[in-house]
Amino acid sequence: MRAGHITVDNVGFTYGAASALAQLASAESDAEVGVDIADIDLDIPPGSAVLLCGPSGSGKTSLLRLLGGLAPQLHPGTASGSVTVSGREMTTLDVHRVVEVAATVFQNPRTQFFTTEVAGELAFGLENQAMERAEILERIRAAVAVTGIAGLIDRRLDSLSGGQLQLVACTAALAQRPDVILFDEPSSNLSPASIEILSAVMRGLREAGHTLVIAEHRLAYLDGIIDRAVLLDDGRVREDLPAAQFFALSDEQRRAKGLRRLRAARPAPPSVPASAAHTDGGLVVENLRFSYGRTLVTDLDRMEFPRGTITALTGPNGVGKSTLARLICGLAKQDAGTISLDGRALRARERNRAASMVMQDVGRQLFGETVAADITMGLSASARTALDLPALLEATGLIGLEERHPQSLSGGQRQRVAIAAAAAQDSPVCLFDEPTSGLGFSHLVGIAAQMRALADRGAVVIVITHDDELIAEAANSVITLTPPLTRKG
Template sequence: MRAGEITIDGAGFTYGAQSALAQLAVTESTTKAADISDIDLDIAPGSAVVLCGPSGSGKTTLLRLLGGLAPQLHAGTTSGTVTVSGQEMTTLDVHRVVEVAATVFQNPRTQFFTTEVAGELAFGLENQALARDEILDRIRSAVAVTGIGGLLNRRLDSLSGGQLQLVACTAALAQRPGVILFDEPSANLSPASVDILVAVMHGLKQAGHTLVIAEHRLAYLDGVIDRAVLLADGRVAEDMSAEDFFAQTDQQRRERGLRRLQSAHVPQSQPMVDTTSNSGLAIEDLRFSYGSTPVTDIPHMVFPRGRITALTGPNGAGKTTLARLICGLAKQDSGTIRLGGKTLGPRARNRAASMVMQDVGRQLFGETVRADVTMGLTVAEREALDLPTLLDATGLTGLEDRHPQSLSGGQRQRVAIAATAATHSPIFVFDEPTSGLGFSHLIGIAAQMRALADQGAVVIVITHDDELIAEAADSVFSLTPLQEG
């Protein structure tokens, strides 16, 4: 078997039961996903295949089998065989997995071990006991492909989600495995960063690497992939050539539960002009720095009530920092933030705003989904809440008694959205709410945001998802970085 060749014969995986203690300790890389069964696939070396289908169809589980993460790091029962570059992945020693297949997780924070970029790129290579010159050569080669040279001296906790994703891609590339597995790699990337990702994927294919990509956002893969494998209920539903896949009509892809196959048309970014209403969220001369590094400098910005405003811009432009300032999670260096003409300090903003963070694992604290969704509500608010309807709208029906940290990344995202929607805040901020979510859940979240706006709230969505913008946004504002790097 040649390097990069993949043979999957009757493969299946059923997750084992987790104890309550194990659920509490769960992370993005160890969350339970959908069981799979009877998977048969042959993937040629140097080709690129996308795994697609509705949330919960088994994409992540299949990646875990291919990457040697199940059953070694995920308790469960396997069946069939999964052979990559001649190695049976379900029995391969964990320390040898990276020699065969490298995985780029949906949330790259869960696969980092150091505090700064250069050290992270070297970490895995050092653990293979490679010579210093070999490590430096591999890092230089990988950085040349991904273009993150300007980030090498940065701390990981200072980077945006999209920048972290590119660092994770670079670290995987530096390992030089035959197969590279991507789990929702475009989830938090700006259009410019997606272009870099596409260039990286082309370079990997040209170098002979085999790529397997689990994705919901599909349009950018036109010209990259050779095949599309559609999963449903843990099985292969269809196996299509790239030509046939991208030739689907809009109705056909909707029937398959897929997101757009061509880029969505989105409204143009609009200037930050005054509105005649004084009821919205107004920002004046807002400045904020991390230490000596200025991040935010906004002379004027208005987010009106009753509308959904999309906030876009390159990775690292300060969108999430602005969200933290609006929600009172950070204090500005100078400037004012007003709601309905009244100036709000950080504490008042924190009480007035509800936020769905990009990394939702940091804001889920309940022992059940039901507890998390209703956390912080008064008795009267809980009695008035139509919980079944809210859970149905966010695709969480049947999960009410599950521990939130035992759910998949997409499910946890929806729990955080449901918890936010359950409040009666005048300001709602969503930071990449459709990251890792499929078509039906995107539509549901767009409808939920519209309902909040129709109730008179200020709704701000930070996103690179052109499909969400086209589906939900009334207006679009774009931020630009204060400095490159």
Template sequence: MSAGADPAVRVAGAGFRYARGTAGDLAAEGVSGISFELAPGTVTLLCGASGSGKTTALRMLNGLVPQFHRGELTGEVTVAGDTVPTRPLHEAGRTTGMVFQNPRTGFFTDAVLAELAFGSENLGADRDTTVARVRAAAAATGVTGLLGRGLGGLSGGQTQQVAFAAAIAAEPPVLLLDEPSSNLSAEAIGRLRRLIAEQRAAGRAIVVAEHRLHFLRDLVDQVLYFREGRIERRFDGESFFALDEATRRDLGLRRLTAPDRPAPPAPPAEAAGTGLELHSVRFGYRGRPVLDIDRVAFPAGRITALTGPNGCGKTTLARIICGLADPARGGEIRLAGRRLRAAARARASYIVMQDVGRQLFADTVAGEVTLGLDRAAAAAVDVDGLLAELDLAGLQGRHPQSLSGGQRQRLVLASALAQDKRVHILDEPTSGVGRAHLEAIAARMRALADAGAVVVVVTHDEELIEACADHEVHLPAVNRVAGAGAAD
């Protein structure tokens, strides 16, 4: 920052503790004593383990704490000249645009076009200005083709792209991005990188909270490493991406360079005998084709990565496999040679959804693990052991929705592990998790496969594929899989 220039963001000695329950008792979780400044035209990376305080720090900058999430805020938080705690929350759009870890939680409308226009309209911009901003934001993010779509019918990756478009459409001086690469394909991550570079060049201050790090090389000006609610270490971008492997692993960070892996082989044709086999599976939404699969097999006792570009139908296929949807007439799904209808597929399988918030129903973490099991089955589950393996020890009494995004992801995985199912589908299970948790999730999936289950992981995460996948089935953009190996 040049001498005399005002920072876009100034945080001085700030802390926040969340209020719990109707009594408003203050929790230990949050952040404390954090200080930093952001200059216009710079990128700041927040990194550290899930639950270390990164999302709370972002919420401090857009006013969601303490005005939406109740609790006690201390210290000074100033964004674009506004004192955030005293600014009306509806004014936040003038200074910040936010992409949430779960983008759907930040939407105000039910249609892509309306969502992109919302920020400008809410701030009183005229029609011509709003239209120009929407067109520019849609073109920049590659969502022009989605402008006529509803938000509810988008894939996770498409939702992420729309959220970014909405964040930049009102042209705020500060952008806050919480795990923006989660659920994005390699192509979409490349587009995200270009967008961040363009927004930086336009003079915006950008804060990125991320676990997937390699795509930010040569973009980041400063790095704030969080541990247990505090900023423990600070780096400039060059020194951070020059960290040696031992230091990187000690800090619990993911790769600083992109994985360079050979693709796992396609499942062998003979895998269908004991595993899952799909024939003539076709599906569409309101006349729009989504899936066209001649045949594909997912072997038992193996981990198969289901990959493909955003919007190609991966999550739809996962829903069909586990009985939440049915293919068009003529489609057939067999498990160990036996044809299964939707109800039987639902009984035989368990899915960890992309948006795990939709799967949390209990009022405690411990209760969530065994939810749906009968008394005898629940008693046989080592709840404390499962939670400890997934770094959730000590959280048994917490409400599931009070956890961080990565913690909720691992809690639903713990619930899946407690179920005695023959097919396990995990949809982007490592979005929002760091290296140690990725390795723990990979190990638990391996244990499921070793026990004889069919394990299918829907993912764009190259590090996860490298860590555990035995086979890969790729759904191409044209949504047609011709044989067991699925080629582009």
């Protein structure tokens, strides 16, 4: 079999109890958990690029784990059929040999890092293969030149944004020079500029003869990159379409399949009306300064977030959007300046009580033993009684999951649990950090509706996002942040 050739013959996989326990222990927060697959047949020629698409929890990540030799080796369960990559049977290949044929870029890159610094992470896998120092350096230089992260080489991983971490993970995979590269939601946290870099990287990989398999919800940027699109649902392949036929689907057809936009286009100016009943008051940031060590990150003269309005915060990866959210929520204390709500300046502790935040990595904020417990955590007895939990579960697509452990859910499902918990708190300020990361079309619409409901109740709603579809669906206004965080429009 030629290098880079993938065959999937009548494959099924059922997760075992040990895999669920391993997921809870590892807090792999942005991946599908326990999504069984069945009756999968695929033949992927060397040098081709295939898209895996479908709703959250459809089995895309499970299939990638089999292709990448991660299941059942690291995700215990029962596999049937055959998965071969470059002639190797991946379901039985020793984990330390997997890198010889395939590399995976995870949806949450934090879960695949082993070091604390970018340079060390890029070298880690190569050092484990006992490569000579000169070859390691040459491979890293070549990979960095492709992804454009030379400016990050000396940085600590914990100082990078989610999008920057994603590019580091891509670079580490490139440095391995495998036959096959597997991407799990690679654009989920990337700005438009970073997606352009990712697109160029993928085109270059194809030209170099690599085989690519890409599980993705954001689809438009893949036009001209993929050869075909495989649509999964409920753990099975439902359609396998040539790229030209796939991207020719009408908006009505792609919506019926639960797919997101297929054609690149900037959204129309936000047209969702603010609630007229809540136009007075809001959050105001004035003369705000914040630094990490000697590095000035936030430098804002004035910024306003009215009540009853959904404001989208956009800007390049690493510009400081998440840092601003942490300041607003009182998770960090500013060096100078004020943050006021309804004309009253609030200290960090007061902001913490007034704000709810859905983090980019939601696994870090889910602590309950069940979905229902997580959603109602911290509510007073009277608030619990007043909460219409079934209606909230229905609105967030969580009906039937209320007794599941949050960490046993897919990444998209966990995202919705965190959003439901924020809605239950009924806080005057609600922040969302990349809330549609890894989510399909129907859940994007549902989350937009939840944001609108919060705004209509008079909350200040701020969403940090690179997702043009979410902006078009929900936002009243858009603020673009640029270094050193000056307002642009």
